[in-house]
Amino acid sequence: MRAILTLCWGNIRKRKLQNALIALLIALSALLVSTAFTVLMNTENVFEERHTAAQGAHEIINMTRGLHDERMVADWWSTQEGVTASSLIPYKPWTGLVYNGEELPNLYLYMIDTPPMPHGVNHPLPGAGPSQLTVPEAGTVWVPTSLAYKYGMEIGDELVFTAGAAPVQFTIGAIVIDLSHGGPFTTTARIWMNEADYLSTMGGLSTPEQYLVSLRYAHPEQSGDYWQRFEQALGSPFLEERVSFAELSAFYFIMNKVIGFVMSFLGLVMIAVALLTIGFTITDTILSNYRTIGILKSIGMTSERIIVTYMLQYGLMTVIALIPALIGSRLLSDIIIQNSLSFLKSEAAPVSVQALGVAIWTGIGMLIIILLCVILYAAKTRHIEPIQAIRYGMSESSHTHAHRHGTGTRLLDRWSVPAVIGWKHVTGNKKGAALIFLLMSITAAVLVFGTLLVTSVYRISETSAQWGYDDADIAIMVINADGMDRTEMQSYIEKDPRVLSLNWSGSAIGVVAQADGTQPTFSLPLTVVEGSMDEMGLASLSGRNPVLPNEITIGVNIARKLNKDIGDAVTIYIEGKPHQLLITGTFQSISNMSNIARITSDLVGEINPDAGFVQLRNQADSDEFVRQLNQRYSPVIQALKQEVLLDSVFKEAAAVLLIPMSMLALLFLAVTCLIVYSTCRLHIRKETKTYGIYASLGLTASDIRRALTSGIAGLAALGTLVGIVCGIYALPAVLRGLLSAYGIVKLPLVMEWPLAIGLTLIALAIAVSGCWLASRALDRTSLRVLVTDS
Incomplete structure (x- = not known):
């Protein structure tokens, strides 16, 4: 054993620089791999913790069109064994929010008539303010962390809502974690109101009341069976919006999955580099010590003991390199997670990083991989013959090859x-x-x-068009539809010589019924365009945008789900009526995971536009034109340049x-x-x-x-x-x-x-x-x- 330790120490001492470099490579690869796995694991763990604490929803039913009896829907789900349903939550949509004197762009609000907590499923969790949530106090509202943290809102700050007949002012009473509507990159926020404030503020609006019901399954994989039974009880396909758990949770994971992919990929590459370097170094060491190894073998040291010498050397180096690397991975992963999951943080429950288990398994895995690599390369000592090694300092074949004369170097004479x-x-x-x-x-x-x-x-x-957004120069966000004279506004805009085109866009819900009837229906959000999608700048991956009333383009995930392609027909219920539509194209959209479709306004009774999209002849006129529109029509609308909307997300x-x-x-x-x-x-x-x-x-x-x-x-x-x-x-x-x-x-x-x-x-x-x-x-x-x- 003493001889092994002496040889091990000699190898470490003689090649200080190479050994330090190998230790650095091992440390960096461990840092990257451990950080990547820690980020990926903690992202899911933190979300699951919050989801469990909030009795989070596996599905959300959003009834916006009045196509079903909302009370009957809520009652049916509340009686199902294995399903927990929330109470029926009424709300009205709203746009137009001013904070610190500035109107916040690209924001759609659900003004909630808050029921007493808990209301069954999908509770808002305390973020800042009261540690126990019951209902908002009069004159106050609860705002989600996705809104508050993004704009630096704090408890006691004043918010002004401008969509009604007159601006309404409320104080922030609590900041809450709203899992279903408060994820990263969202443009939707639920504002939780006191019942009296809701009735006094929302009661005067002509907008019909809309309803949310959240569902939590004891066994989520059985949701399809429940929906089949529900539609049988309903006597028709469910014609309103359904939001799945995958859609609710996707954007909590996407950024960390990208970061985790990059870091794990590069960490694995770094491990490969470290292993190659170890292999090169061991090979060089064996060649430079060929005669010494031959002498050691001639006096009785076995190949196994020589291999153990290398294993001890690199095992010790690996352990020394792993300790600071794994500590560093804890710090680095904490920085990444705190930034990417900031919307899930609260004063009472900060985002905690669990990294010990990942660090231990990463360290053990790295040590095993490196020792196997050492065994593979050090096994070359088994082939060393003592007589040849002592005589030549190398194998006889290598000696013969080294002393051959070649002519290859003559090419360098010039x-x-x-x-x-x-x-x-x-x-x-x-x-x-x-x-x-x-x-x-x-x-x-x-x-x-x-x-x-x-x-x-x-x-x-x-x-933007290739990500699923429009490519218009200016977006006109409709804040108060009741106060907007769309005919007059359209006439004013189209008469302006700077304007090339104006098109309007709204939304609707379609329902796709499977042809064989064996699968439950699913809801399909629809972008409804009055005008030309081409002029708006909506792009397709393949095919073209719809032009005729019987045409539709679908997102790539919908195409996969339906197993449909361009030229196929699909039957979709829109406003309760079935339509057989021809698929003219497919597109991708990051904002809703491509679970959406586009149709023309001919398929709906009356479009209620959410926004208008203006293309200018000269993009340099954007700033001036936006200023003029806001001066003339504010607070009924909010005009914004396209890059402002995208930057907000x-x-x-x-x-x-x-x-x-x-x-x-x-x-x-x-x-x-x-x-x-x-x-x-x-x-x-x-x-x-x-x-x-x-x-x-x-x-x-x-x-x-x-x-x-x-x-x-x-x-x-x-x-x-x-x-x-x-x-x-x-x-x-x-x-x-x-x-x-x-x-x-x-x-x-x-x-x-x-x-x-x-x-x-x-x-x-x-x-x-x-x-x-x-x-x-x-x-x-x-x-x-x-x-x-x-």
């Missing part, structure tokens, strides 16, 4: 001496060169992909992505610099006498350093080009597979080329500087003296 030095520096250290090439490719891919991802979200207004996504992507970029830049430095330094030490010969021929140390650096620069540049291609094509392709379930099958990407090229040039400069720094030893050494040193 090159300049610096070019030969640079070429030899790369080809003479093939394993190190392969490692540098691989890392430069990975680093460039990370930088380009990170830039691509963040800028695509940040500049989503340039590709997606700026937070860009901010959440920015932190982890920036940290990944810095990590890979640092690792690349260290690996280039250590690899070049080790090779330069081995070849110092050769460089002494070049110095005796008249080359200065600076000439040799420049030659060495130019060789690494060429290798790094080649790796950078490969990485750029991977960052643009390979990584987005993998991410597209992840987002496919969310209804995005074609990523609309925007490349910020100056930024991406600038970052890759920085990576290239860092790699080159690593080689230049490693060659400083040549300036401090008299190379001519080394020629005579034996």
Whole structure:
């Protein structure tokens, strides 16, 4: 055992730089993998905790059209064994909210007549304010964290609601976690009101009352059976809106799934790099100590004991590297989770990160993988024959091969001496060169992909149509439909010479009945357009937008669900009437996971527009035209530029992505610099006498350093080009597979080329500087003296 420990310590002491580099690679791979798994696991755990605490809904019924007796619907579900149904919650839709003197854009409000808590299912949870919720006090409202945290609202702040005949002012009495309507990127918020305030404020509105019922199943997989029985009792398909659990929960998970994917993918790549480096190092160690191993075998040390020496060495290094890495992963995952799940935080129940189990299993898994790799490479010592090792310092076959004369190097006779030095520096250290090439490719891919991802979200207004939004220059949000003279407004806008087109959009609910009747119906949100979808800028992935009354385009997830394609027919109930419609196209939409369809206004009795969309002849007129519309028609409408609407939703996504992507970029830049430095330094030490010969021929140390650096620069540049291609094509392709379930099958990407090229040039400069720094030893050494040193 003493001999094993002595050999182990000797290997660690002799190769300090290589061992430190391997430990760093192990630490970084553990950091990335542990962080990714911690983020993914905690995202689901935190949501499940809140969902359980709130008696969260598995489905929500939203009755907005009066097509069924809402009391009968609520009573039927409340009597079902295995189903918990909420009380019938009345509300009225509202738009127009002013906070701190500014009207908040792109916001649809459900003004809730709050029943006494608890009301069965889907309770709001305390976020800030009272620790126990009963009903809002008179003159106060409860607002969701999705609204309060986004705009910095606090308890006691004043809110002004402007959609009625006169503005109404309320105080924030509580900030609540509203799981079903308060997720990331939502434009809908439920405002919980006192009953007396609701009646006095909402009672005068002509808008009909609408109702919500939340359902929680003891066995969610049996929901289809319940719906079949419900529709049999109803005597017809259910014609109102149903929202599934997948739709309720999807956007709590999407950002962390993207972050987790990127980090786990790169962590696994880093593990592969670490294993390759370990393999290279063990192989080099065996070759450089070939005669020593032969002597040890000749005096009785077995191959198994030699293998155990390497296992002990790398096992110890792994344990030392894992401890700070796993502690760091706890801190990094906490930062990511606190940012991405901020809407689930409360004063009484902060978002806690459970990372110990993930860290332990990650550490054990890493240790096992590394030890298996060590066994694989160290097993080469089994083939060492003591006699050959002592005589040749290598195997006899390798000795014979090494002493053959070749003519391959004659091709270098025509090159300049610096070019030969640079070429030899790369080809003479093939394993190190392969490692540098691989890392430069990975680093460039990370930088380009990170830039691509963040800028695509940040500049989503340039590709809005491909994400499922309109591409109009100006959106007119209808705040008070009762006070709006749409005919007069349309005439005023269309007469303006700056206007190219004006189209209106509303919403409806369709219901799809399966043809064979064996499956329950499902509700299908509909975008109803009065005018031209092409003029609005609504895009299709394939096919075209509907033009005729019997045409429809459907989201890609609906197409999958129905197994339908362009040219097929589908029967949809709209306002209680069946329509057989021809599918003319498919599209993708991130806002509702592509679970939506588009129809023309001919299929509904009367469109109640939610918004108008204006295309201008010159986009530069947008600011002035928005100002004029708001001056003339406010507070009946709110006119906004398209990018303002999109920024209100997606700026937070860009901010959440920015932190982890920036940290990944810095990590890979640092690792690349260290690996280039250590690899070049080790090779330069081995070849110092050769460089002494070049110095005796008249080359200065600076000439040799420049030659060495130019060789690494060429290798790094080649790796950078490969990485750029991977960052643009390979990584987005993998991410597209992840987002496919969310209804995005074609990523609309925007490349910020100056930024991406600038970052890759920085990576290239860092790699080159690593080689230049490693060659400083040549300036401090008299190379001519080394020629005579034996």
